[in-house]
Amino acid sequence: MDTSKAAQVQQAAQKAKPSTGEHGHPGPREYITVAVWLALATTVEVALYYLDMPHGLFIGLLMFFMIIKFTLVVAYFMHLKFDNKIFRRLMVTGLALAIAVYMIVLSTFGLFR
Numbered sequence: 001m002d003t004s005k006a007a008q009v010q011q012a013a014q015k016a017k018p019s020t021g022e023h024g025h026p027g028p029r030e031y032i033t034v035a036v037w038l039a040l041a042t043t044v045e046v047a048l049y050y051l052d053m054p055h056g057l058f059i060g061l062l063m064f065f066m067i068i069k070f071t072l073v074v075a076y077f078m079h080l081k082f083d084n085k086i087f088r089r090l091m092v093t094g095l096a097l098a099i100a101v102y103m104i105v106l107s108t109f110g111l112f113r
Contacts, residue, residue: 025079025082026076031076034072034076038069041065042069045065048061067095067099
């Protein structure tokens with residue numbers, strides 16, 4: 001009899017929780033995986049500095065890795081992946097604006113030559 005009562009209480013508690021359809025936060029394994037990817041991206045960025053390539057390509061590759069790293073940090077370490085979609089949209093809008101301003105400044109000073 002206690003078992004059925006406990007089951008009823010558990011079912012009632014689950015019904016009381018709002019169902020968002022979201023998954024739980026990642027565990028330590030996922031955080032370590034993300035940290036390894038961030039370290040690899042940083043290593044590639046540092047290695048790019050020592051390669052002889054056109055300046056525009058160099059900036060483009062650094063921007064690419066910057067976006068990847070920004071996305072990983074925001075999604076996992078700032079838990080944006082698990083938040084409401086409006087926060088993601090705001091962050092993406094801010095990133096797009098920052099990239100646009102950065103590209104305008106680089107073009108203004110002629111750093112793509």
